[in-house]
Each structure stands twice: as structure tokens, then as C-alpha cells.
Amino acid sequence: MKQWVNFRAVKNSVTMEQALARYSILLKAAGADIIRGRCPLPMHESEAAFSFSVDTRRNIWACHSESCVRSRGGRIGGNVLDFVASMERCSIREAAVRLQDRHAINPLFVAATQTLRVSTGAPENEPLAFRLTELTERHPYLIARGVDEATAARFGMGYYGGPGFLSGRIAIPIHNAAGKLVAYAGRSVDVSEPKYLFPPGFRKSAELFNLHRVSLNPSQELIVVEGFFDCIRVHQAGFSNVVALMGCTMSREQAKRLCAACSRAVLFLDGDPAGRQALSAISSALGGEGLEVRKVCLPDGWQPDSMHAHDIQGLLSEFH
Numbered sequence: 001m002k003q004w005v006n007f008r009a010v011k012n013s014v015t016m017e018q019a020l021a022r023y024s025i026l027l028k029a030a031g032a033d034i035i036r037g038r039c040p041l042p043m044h045e046s047e048a049a050f051s052f053s054v055d056t057r058r059n060i061w062a063c064h065s066e067s068c069v070r071s072r073g074g075r076i077g078g079n080v081l082d083f084v085a086s087m088e089r090c091s092i093r094e095a096a097v098r099l100q101d102r103h104a105i106n107p108l109f110v111a112a113t114q115t116l117r118v119s120t121g122a123p124e125n126e127p128l129a130f131r132l133t134e135l136t137e138r139h140p141y142l143i144a145r146g147v148d149e150a151t152a153a154r155f156g157m158g159y160y161g162g163p164g165f166l167s168g169r170i171a172i173p174i175h176n177a178a179g180k181l182v183a184y185a186g187r188s189v190d191v192s193e194p195k196y197l198f199p200p201g202f203r204k205s206a207e208l209f210n211l212h213r214v215s216l217n218p219s220q221e222l223i224v225v226e227g228f229f230d231c232i233r234v235h236q237a238g239f240s241n242v243v244a245l246m247g248c249t250m251s252r253e254q255a256k257r258l259c260a261a262c263s264r265a266v267l268f269l270d271g272d273p274a275g276r277q278a279l280s281a282i283s284s285a286l287g288g289e290g291l292e293v294r295k296v297c298l299p300d301g302w303q304p305d306s307m308h309a310h311d312i313q314g315l316l317s318e319f320h
Helices: 007-013 016-022 066-071 080-087 091-103 140-144 149-155 211-216 228-236 252-261 272-288 309-319
Strands: 034-037 052-055 058-063 158-160 169-175 181-188 222-227 242-244 264-267 292-295
Touching: 007 091, 016 052, 016 080, 080 091, 140 158, 149 228, 211 242, 211 252, 222 228, 222 252, 228 242, 228 309, 252 272, 264 272, 272 292, 292 309
Parallel strands: 222 242, 222 264, 264 292
Antiparallel strands: 034 052, 052 058, 158 169, 169 181
């Protein structure tokens, strides 16, 4: 039986910026909502430097190169599904399946997607009109992950047993830079997949987890990690100036928010191939924006969310 795919949810949940970051593609701003650069598609043959463009507000792309247009049956561009299908030389359905799995999109959750609001030239996640209550802060899963009750309470996270797509998961609230609650992520407490669920329409690429708390205690330096529990573990080790990408890629909008929030970034990413690739790509991108960047290179298999506090302190103390 074929895996069910919610095409609409996938298109509304995954941005072109996230897709570009997946392939370490960096484009240059060419307007409020337009970025351009050399076409990354495998069927592209010309040497044109700026034939490929992305409209980040409309979440579409285009390449006017004759070779690309010809190979795609006369179509100039498309949406994020078309892009991934072209990059990975697969069908639209297979592209949707891969994106649905990569971004932990729940195909059964078909509620209306969040409306994107345009303010400073970039779409934003709308604040939620509700807040989950009766979360269990002391839960076996959190204890096993080394999260103490006080930290769980500070981050507002806990096991949720109520109705909805987060039922039976650890609910992790996500706020925008202004401190408005914009989404909940749900972490499975067992081996069930996907590990994380996000509501359709939520743009991870528009937020940095924990940035609103850091903003309350301004620092010239921010520690950047990949995931929620990396952030929480580093915070417990005594470093409150930490934010998480919610993945191993950084979007242009996240980079802008980071550059606006600090003058120096310490990249503390996982010690695996994806983390090392991200370390190089993110360091180059932030350095190009004029931000001072320092890197922590972890041994193979190491990641902040499973490290002891004294090990984290030992690695990060040299930067303070």
C-alpha cells in the first residue's frame, strides 16, 4: 500500500529557502522577495550567472535558461515539489514523499494552514490563538534526555495527553523573536516515526528557537546549535545565550535575525557528516554578512544533546 501524501500540506509547509539549504545553494538578494543566482538544476547547461530566481513570498522558482525550459517540457519554473523532483530526478509524488518525511509533516493533520503575514518583506508565522495547558513537565522521556523539571518549566515544554496531532508527544512551544507563541513541535516519546511533527504552514526557516529569551538578556555572542534538545542541554550547562536552527541548515531569514542579534556566533553543531557540512556552509554564509564566526568541531558521533554539562562547559569556556 502506497504511503499517503498530503501534497497541499507539503507545499504549504516547506519553503524554497529550506529546499535550497538542503542542497547548500546560496543565492543573492535581488529585491525584497527575490533571490537569484546560478541555476543548480542538473539539466542546466548554460553558463548564465543569474538565470535562476526564487520568489520567497510566493514560494516559487523559475529558470529562463533554454536548456532547463526544454528539459522540463517548456515549463519555466514551478513550486517546491517541482524543484525537488528536478534536483533529485524523481517524480512529483516521490518528491512529496521525501519532503513529507524529511520535514516530519503529518499527512493526517488537515487543519487550515497558518496565514503568512508580510511585514518587512518576508512572510511571518502568525501568533497562535491558543496555548496548550496541563503539560506534564516531569515525564520519563524528558528525564531520560537529561531535562530537569525546572528547565522543562522554563521552556514551557511537557508531555501532552490531550486531543490533536500532538497527543502522546512532548510539546515544545516555539516563539518568534518578539516572544509571540507561533507553533508547537511534537517529539515522539518512543521509536515511532516521524520523530518530530510541526503544524502545516509553519515556517521553521523564519524562526530561531529560544531567540526571544536571549533577547531579554542581550549578548554580543550567541551559541548556535541544531535541535531543541541541543539548545536545552547547552542552556542547562549554564549558557543562556543559545539558539537552535531546528535543523542542520540555516535560511537567509535566520541568518538575518542572527546578525541583528549579535556580533559573534559560535557554531556548536553535531559531529556527523551533515553537521560538518552545515558548519562549513553556515560559517561561510555568516562570514559573508560580516559576522565574526567561531566553530566548535565535535568528534565523530558527538552531539550537544547527549553531552555532560562539564564537557559542554569545557568546549565552550574558551569562547567566553
